[in-house]
Structures are given as C-alpha cells and as structure tokens.
Amino acid sequence: MLSHNAEPGSSELRLSVELDSDEALRLLGSVSLGRIVFTQHALPAVRPVTHVLDDGNIVIRTHDGAALTSRAQQADGRGVVVAYEADAIDPDTHLGWSVVVTGYARPVTDPHEVARYQKLLRPRLHRTMDHTVVIRPDLVTGTRLTETGGAGDVVRPRPEDPPAE
Amino acid sequence: MLSHNAEPGSSELRLSVELDSDEALRLLGSVSLGRIVFTQHALPAVRPVTHVLDDGNIVIRTHDGAALTSRAQQADGRGVVVAYEADAIDPDTHLGWSVVVTGYARPVTDPHEVARYQKLLRPRLHRTMDHTVVIRPDLVTGTRLTETGGAGDVVRPRPEDPPAE
Numbered sequence: 001m002l003s004h005n006a007e008p009g010s011s012e013l014r015l016s017v018e019l020d021s022d023e024a025l026r027l028l029g030s031v032s033l034g035r036i037v038f039t040q041h042a043l044p045a046v047r048p049v050t051h052v053l054d055d056g057n058i059v060i061r062t063h064d065g066a067a068l069t070s071r072a073q074q075a076d077g078r079g080v081v082v083a084y085e086a087d088a089i090d091p092d093t094h095l096g097w098s099v100v101v102t103g104y105a106r107p108v109t110d111p112h113e114v115a116r117y118q119k120l121l122r123p124r125l126h127r128t129m130d131h132t133v134v135i136r137p138d139l140v141t142g143t144r145l146t147e148t149g150g151a152g153d154v155v156r157p158r159p160e161d162p163p164a165e
Numbered sequence: 166m167l168s169h170n171a172e173p174g175s176s177e178l179r180l181s182v183e184l185d186s187d188e189a190l191r192l193l194g195s196v197s198l199g200r201i202v203f204t205q206h207a208l209p210a211v212r213p214v215t216h217v218l219d220d221g222n223i224v225i226r227t228h229d230g231a232a233l234t235s236r237a238q239q240a241d242g243r244g245v246v247v248a249y250e251a252d253a254i255d256p257d258t259h260l261g262w263s264v265v266v267t268g269y270a271r272p273v274t275d276p277h278e279v280a281r282y283q284k285l286l287r288p289r290l291h292r293t294m295d296h297t298v299v300i301r302p303d304l305v306t307g308t309r310l311t312e313t314g315g316a317g318d319v320v321r322p323r324p325e326d327p328p329a330e
Contacts, residue, residue, distance in 0.1 A: 033254055037202050037211045044202045044209065044248040048263045083209040089198055098213045 014095075017144045024099040024142030027086075029053035034086035036060060036133075038105070040067040051084070052120045058084055058101060058135040059108075059117050068133050069107035079106035084135055089145075099142040101135065108132040179260075182309045189264040189307030192251075194218035199251035201225060201298075203270070205232040216249070217285045223249055223266060223300040224273075224282050233298050234272035244271035249300055254310075264307040266300065273297040 019027070028034065028051075037046045045067065049060045062068065068080060082105040087098035108114050117132045184192070193199065193216075202211045210232065214225045227233065233245060247270040252263035273279050282297045 031256060033256060033259070035200060035211065035250055035252075037209045037248075039209060043246055043267060044204060045267075046200065046202045046211065046248045046250040046265055048250070048252050048254060050259065081208055083202075083211045085200055085211040085213070087200075087213050089213060091196060091198060094198070094215065100211055102208060102210075 015146045017146065019097070019099070019142035019144055021137075021140035021142075024140045025053065025056070025101075025137065027088075027097050027142060028058070028084075028099045028101065031086055031088060034058075034060075034084055036062060036064075036068075036105075036135075037083040037085065038064075038067055038080065040064070050121055051086070052117070054117070054120065054134075056137065058103075058137065059121065059132065060084075060135070061117070061121050061130075061132050063130060068105050069131055079104035079136075081105075082135060095145050095147065097142060097144040099140065101137045101140050103136045103138040105133050105135045108134055180311045182311065184262070184264070184307035184309055186302075186305035186307075189305045190218065190221070190266075190302065192253075192262055192307060193223070193249075193264045193266065196251050196253060199223075199225075199249055201227060201229075201233075201270075201300075202248035202250065203229075203232055203245065205229070215286055216251070217282070219282070219285065219299075221302065223268075223302065224286065224297065225249075225300070226282070226286050226295075226297050228295060233270050234296055244269035244301075246270075247300060260310050260312065262307060262309040264305065266302045266305050268301045268303040270298050270300045273299055 032050050032052070033048060034051050035046050035048050037044070039045065045064070047062060047064055049062050051058050051060045053059075068082065081102065084101045084103075085098065087096060089096035089098065108117060114132050121132075197215050197217070198213060199216050200211050200213050202209070204210065210229070212227065212229055214227050216223050216225045218224075233247065246267065249266045249268075250263065252261060254261035254263065273282060279297050286297075
C-alpha cells in the first residue's frame, strides 16, 4: 500500500510504501542489528541486539535472557510474545526502511543448536550474552519511505490519510 | 560501571560502559531518530519516530497515537508507560551507544504547544503524523561499547559478568 506524504508549502513529495512480508524479512536479514522489545516487570523494555535469520526465524543473543526465557513467562509452552525491529533510516533525510516482526520467542537450549548459532552470531561481540533466543515471526510488517517514485509507481492514498493539499 | 568483554581466543577487548542519565539523555538529544515502544492490543509494539528533547522531556510525533493517547489507557491521568530507545551503533564493528528511557507518555493537546513542537520536529517529514506525544523520563539508562579505553580508564568488572579468561 502506498501513500503520499506531502507537506503544505513544500514541493517535496515522499512515498511511504508498505512492504510485503517477504521483502520485509529480506531487508531485516540484510542488516545485523535490531531491537528486541519485550515486557520486563510489567514494563515495556527494549534492547539493541545482533541477529541472524535462520530458515525464516530470527535468532538473537542477549543477556536479558531471564525476561525472555523464564518458565513463568512460558506457561503455555509457546514462549513469550515479543516484537523485533530493524531499520536503516538516513539520519538526515529520514528516508529508508523499517521492519517490525511480532512473534513468539523461545530460548535455545539444545547445545548443538546453541553452538551453531554462536558461530553465526559474531561471537567476538557477545562475551557476556549468554542466552540464545529464537523468534518465530507471526506478523511481519515493513515500511519504506522514499522520495517520489518513478512514473511506474502506483500511488493509492491510504484510507486513514487525508489527501495532500 | 565498566566491564570487559573479552572473547576467548581473541586479542580484542571491548569496554561496556554504563552511562549516567545526564550523558545518556545528551546522547539521545544528539540524534533525531528513535523507537517508541508501547503496548497495542496487549502486544508489544515498536515504531521508529523522530524526536526532540525539550526541557528534559522527549517529544515525538506519531500516527500510532491512538495506542498512546486513548483515554482508556490513561485511567490514572498520568499517561501510559512507554520505553524509548535511540542508538548510534556502527553496523560493522557494533561499537557505539544506546540509550533506553522509560516513562509516562501523554498526548499534547494544547494548540500552542502542538504548534511549537511541530516546528521543532521537522514538520516536512510528518505530514500524516497527527499526534504529538511527550514522554517524561522516569528511568534513563545507557550503554557505550568501545574499544579498550586508554590507560586512564578505570575498569571494574560487573558483578554479574564472569571475569574474562
């Protein structure tokens, strides 16, 4: 879905493009840093971590493992629901993309699996990050903000956005 | 607080430095992008937004305003608890800093206040971002990950970190 973001008094026109989930996951996999979002002591919590994509799952290592992996939070056996965000946004123009994944996080406990992920996750940076966590994406959303696209782009205003003056 | 992160078999030594809240807020104010973390439909949610610091408060504009500003979520009149994260982390070396603020978010409704913040918040990028939200920091934490510091640095291992081999 596309929408125009035009500012009154400005000739700039920006295009906010919703990405499909395949493209969103591909972009997330193209970077190694993201932010895990979870609940800790009933408060929203967020930490930057590194990730790899493995067979469609997001694998991270963290030392906030307790909040993500405690048995108390996994009463139903499926894990805890988390959000995971990655982006590449230009600090000056603010053009770029962002992807948000929501899904269940579960600790990785199998020693072989842990060892395999440790190799994938740049171990030199994670001396004290003792918990390996896998997030299975249930909902993947993404947005790309670009300058006005080429003539071939189809532009459909989003229902919730008023038309640009 | 400082801790060494040394990887077995690596000569690299990294220093994880906890920042005091003043320094953390200063760093957050040195960038214009961050991520607002909140609860939406009982699920963790996160969105990249732009921010300004104003008299120690974080001011953002968002079109996810409903989740942040609905009366139902503000029963106690203090607003909703959110987390706000900003970072500047090198994608290759993973050195840099990150700051996480936790506090109450409240919608800005006074027209003069809204107008003032719209000027501060690069309005050209936010045509459709109709909600202005102020976050009052209650808890500010920050971490800087650097290469091994100079000889003058005091290094104290964190109690929870085992000493490096």
